[in-house]
Amino acid sequence: MKASLLSDTIFENITNSNGKFTNHFHDTYTIGLTHDGIFKSIHEHKTTLAYQYSTRVINPGEVHCGDSHAWQYTNFYPNVELLSNLYEQMYGEKKMPVFEKHIIQDDELYRRLVSFFRSVYTHEEAMVTESKLINALSYLIANYTRLATPYPFACKEKNTMSMAVEYIHEYLDTEISLENLSEAAMVSKYHFLRLFKNHTGLTPHQYIIAERIHRAKELVLEGESLALAGLHAGFSDQSHFIRSFRKIYGYSPKTLLQKSNFILYK
Known part of the structure; x- marks a missing residue:
């Protein structure tokens, strides 16, 4: 237990x-x-x-x-x-x-x-x-x-950036466009880019990549292969997945296969 x-x-x-x-x-x-x-x-x-x-x-x-x-x-x-x-x-x-x-x-x-x-x-x-x-x-x-x-962060009306973040989480494994996000937030693309950076500290692209990397890491630790984990997290290009993963965590996703060093506690 x-x-x-x-x-x-x-x-x-x-x-x-x-x-x-x-x-x-x-x-x-x-x-x-x-x-x-x-x-x-x-x-x-x-x-x-x-x-x-x-x-x-x-x-x-x-x-x-x-x-x-x-x-x-x-x-x-x-x-x-x-x-x-x-x-x-x-x-x-x-x-x-x-x-x-x-x-x-x-x-x-x-x-x-x-x-x-x-x-x-x-x-x-x-x-x-x-x-x-x-x-x-x-x-x-x-x-x-x-x-x-x-806690929890309950509010009756979700702000525009929260709706965009929810859209990213829901469609993480698909191709997400700036138009998709600005429409979800109900603002122009110009205003969306400025508001999103102020809200999260990252550009929309940086945010999406970070979320995809986190998801892929979880999938690998759950037993998914590296290729499928990258694909199911939204990376159509395996080399892009590997480069992005290394930039965030400092090591290759292959390192996750060293089971003695990584644990997904269940």
């Missing part, structure tokens, strides 16, 4: 990353540890160096990129529901924690996360893994939450 809190959560353990990461985002949190090497992180237009034994935290939707040098790291991507549920258990209200620091030099946090990651990768019993997860994330929330926003 596995820890239910972590259902469909992706884990990755990379031993030697060298190269640049292009601008991208995640719908989930990113919480990771730097074990060795150096990572120059460009996050929310600020550059920070991540050194050995530091923790790296990215809130959902935050655009980031960077440059790695002999970087050894472990990441996982917990969803908003998980962090919001834990925040509610701690403080009595269902909110999404927003973390202030991006790179955190805290030996206690690092130790707790290492213990949790080891539990996942050695397939310890669900109760042990969940206990270590709560132990690590509750410490992170208690010490580094900047603010908490209402």
Whole structure:
């Protein structure tokens, strides 16, 4: 039996990353540890160096990129529901924690996360893994939450950019045109390009590529072949899929086939 809190959560353990990461985002949190090497992180237009034994935290939707040098790291991507549920258990209200620091030099946090990651990768019993997860994330929330926003993000009327984003998610595996998106948002193409960049921090093309890469990664970890994963995520050209994947994650999608380093927790 596995820890239910972590259902469909992706884990990755990379031993030697060298190269640049292009601008991208995640719908989930990113919480990771730097074990060795150096990572120059460009996050929310600020550059920070991540050194050995530091923790790296990215809130959902935050655009980031960077440059790695002999970087050894472990990441996982917990969803908003998980962090919001834990925040509610701690403080009595269902909110999404927003973390202030991006790179955190805290030996206690690092130790707790290492213990949790080891539990996942050695397939310890669900109760042990969940206990270590709560132990690590509750410490992170208690010490580094900047603010908490209402969750879920319910609103009676969806704004124009939200409708465009929904269109992208629904038709991700098809050819999406600027006309499709501007019509979904009910604005001109000129206004759409400006509003979308302001809303997401990315151009529509960058956003679509990032979403397709995330989807393809999930499909590969679920057992799909690389060729079919790229195709089903919306890439008609396999070489384009491979190049785009490497720009976002810093490694080839073939690396995902090293099952000992990657886990899609079910």
